[in-house]
Amino acid sequence: MWSDTENPTTSEADEGGVSPVEQVRLTVPNTDDPTQPIWTFRMWFLGLLSCSFLSFTNQFFAYRTEPIIMSQITVQVAVLPVAHFMAAVLPKTKFTIRGFGSRIFSFNPGPFNVKEHVLITIFANAGSAFGNGSPYAVGIVNIIKAFYGRSISFFASWLLIVTTQVLGYGWAGILRKYVVEPAHMWWPSTLVQVSLFRALHETNDNRARTKFFFFAHLCSILWYVVPGYLFTTLTNISWVCWIFSKSVTAQQIGSGMRGLGVGALTLDWAAVTSFLISPLISPFFVIANVFVGYALIVYVVLPISYWGLNLYNANRFPIFSLHLFTVQGQRYNISAIVDNHFELNVAEYEKQGRIHLSVFFVG
Secondary structure, three states, X not given: OEEOOOOOOOOOOXXXXXXXXXXXXXXXXXXXOOOOOOOOHHHHHHHHHHHHHHHHHHHHHOOOOOOOOOOHHHHHHHHHHHHHHHHHHOOOXXXXXXXXXXXXXXXXXXXXXXXXXXXXXXXXXXXXXXXXXXXXXXXXXXXXXXXXOOOOOHHHHHHHHHHHHHHHHHHHHHOHHHHOOOOOOOOHHHHHXXXXXHHHHOOOOOOHHHHHHHHHHXXXXXXXXXXXXXXXXXXXXXXXXXXXXXXXXXXXXXXXXOOOOOOOEOOOHHHHOOOOOOHHHXXXXXXXXXXXXXXXXXXXXXXXXXXXXXXXXXXXXXXXXXOEEOOOOOEOOHXXXXXXOOOEOHHHHHHHOOOEEOHHHHO
């Protein structure tokens, strides 16, 4: 519901300063219409629904080998026709609520506007763990249950996840003066959403951008069926493994799933964006920085450590594995060395021996 006294009645343009970042100046307008309603019924309804939907969906798909992340942009597009439908069918009757004085409320204060759309997307962003798909602390709960074979109460799990998620807000508030307010602290991924908002709401703009977006969106949905269900080999094409199918070393070098991925490629966009989000929204220097660090570790440090120096008997274990091993290369029995109080059982630990890791996991 919306109150007609909670927004100013004047329509002055925002006279804020011009951004020093060229990309921001070209994308973000510095004008405002303060007469547009914000805290509407449809904003709260669609916002909470979007947050709940993305939270469940992203956590569900997080257990895939290549996690599928449904970002807030998905909701940003999907809620638009729903919001316009609600603006057309909801009653426009105005009423008052006891305890709120003379404020007048309505389920339908007028046409759906960009400010409501932005707030709904912010709700969705929280549901997608701010672009990460799943809250980081969920992994801790999974490890306790899957690897240690122990149970953890719902309240303890919920408290752990909420506190770690809210911690980011706390740091942002403490460092607001240094990492939030300065104009040079800009987020390239946000500019993509701003451009989409303008394309969807500015009627005087060229509609070709909107048509192109929906066409590309439809093509991406149709193509995902091919590598996702019909021909899953397209997710990981390792020609080195095909040629030398019986060579263990070739599998370690060429496999994109269990090796270094030399020569491997993918035609599945979900695999490309599963861990580092979309490379199309990041500046080149960011991609180059990540690639240089990745190439240095994976293609220089790891081969030297594994084949050249055989550090800590690395050849006894898979080059790529997240599991723990004994000195003989057997899977380490973690549950045997940890008691019900999550304390180390020294006798059992000495019986199994020291824990060994794959060289990739260490790197």
